[in-house]
Amino acid sequence: MAARGAAFNSRVRNYREELFGVGAPTVKQGFLGVRNRDITVRERRRYTDILRESTQGLEPKSHVDSTALQRAPSSGAIERIKADIEKVTPSATAKNADGTFAPIFTARLRDVYLRKNQPAVFECHVAASPAPNVTWSFQGKVLENSDRITIEQDHQTSRLTIRNAAPYDLGEYVCSATNELGTDKSSCRMISGETPSRPGRPEAELSSDTELFIQWEAPEGPTYLEGITYRLEYRLAGPNDHGAPWITVSERIDDESVVVKHLAPLGIYQFRVTAQMVLDLDYRP
Numbered sequence: 001m002a003a004r005g006a007a008f009n010s011r012v013r014n015y016r017e018e019l020f021g022v023g024a025p026t027v028k029q030g031f032l033g034v035r036n037r038d039i040t041v042r043e044r045r046r047y048t049d050i051l052r053e054s055t056q057g058l059e060p061k062s063h064v065d066s067t068a069l070q071r072a073p074s075s076g077a078i079e080r081i082k083a084d085i086e087k088v089t090p091s092a093t094a095k096n097a098d099g100t101f102a103p104i105f106t107a108r109l110r111d112v113y114l115r116k117n118q119p120a121v122f123e124c125h126v127a128a129s130p131a132p133n134v135t136w137s138f139q140g141k142v143l144e145n146s147d148r149i150t151i152e153q154d155h156q157t158s159r160l161t162i163r164n165a166a167p168y169d170l171g172e173y174v175c176s177a178t179n180e181l182g183t184d185k186s187s188c189r190m191i192s193g194e195t196p197s198r199p200g201r202p203e204a205e206l207s208s209d210t211e212l213f214i215q216w217e218a219p220e221g222p223t224y225l226e227g228i229t230y231r232l233e234y235r236l237a238g239p240n241d242h243g244a245p246w247i248t249v250s251e252r253i254d255d256e257s258v259v260v261k262h263l264a265p266l267g268i269y270q271f272r273v274t275a276q277m278v279l280d281l282d283y284r285p
């Protein structure tokens with residue numbers, strides 16, 4: 001998928017300069033020269049994320065990208081990816097002279113998994129002055145308290161609990177906060193816990209003597225920002241590598257890229273990646 005962030009190329013250049021020095025992009029001989037001739041830049045984003053942006057009318061802006069990078073100019077790859085997500089979240093609402101301001105979600109909704117015979121809990125935090133009127137909806141229909149549904153409001157925390165969630169509860173949930181100065185919304189989905197399909201083959205995009213920047217394609221089919229993580233493993237490659245043990249780099253990688261550090265110089269490695277579902281925030285590998 002084509003890159004949509006205007007600052008992505010400069011981030012890759014800065015990353016290479018940190019590894020090889022300021023003059024790395026201009027080298028024409030040796031290992032760096034070969035890499036400079038065939039280097040490619042790609043930024044993969046989940047299809048559902050782009051659909052959500054299009055639905056909400058959100059477009060990335062260059063000054064937003066640069067601001068996020070200025071706050072974390074030397075962060076690792078994962079931190080930079082998380083910084084990119086800031087461009088799809090609303091900025092804080094300015095206060096009026098009397099201290100009042102429109103609603104703003106300080107902690108947005110997260111996707112929730114359907115778990116058999118267990119309650120589904122949606123929670124978010126919204127700030128506003130005066131206090132907002134908070135409503136919940138499912139697939140466009142307003143929800144109210146009932147035998148199965150409990151809606152709670154505790155200061156800035158809004159919570160929706162569905163007892164004995166069932167497959168017919170799968171879909172999109174929206175929390176809306178409104179006062180006389182404005183409205184803000186946060187949405188998420190309840191999704192089933194089916195095993196994801198196989199992700200793409202891991203590829204080394206950038207490398208130094210002891211580090212690799214690895215990327216892979218997301219599994220085919222629907223994936224969700226909060227619903228899928230990856231396990232990355234490696235082992236030494238060689239004539240008898242069939243018996244070499246696999247070493248886990250991480251059991252919980254949030255995106256389709258990672259920086260692997262502390263590798264042996266001139267070492268030859270094999271990598272494999274597995275997609276897995278996260279059932280809740282208390283997941284343990």
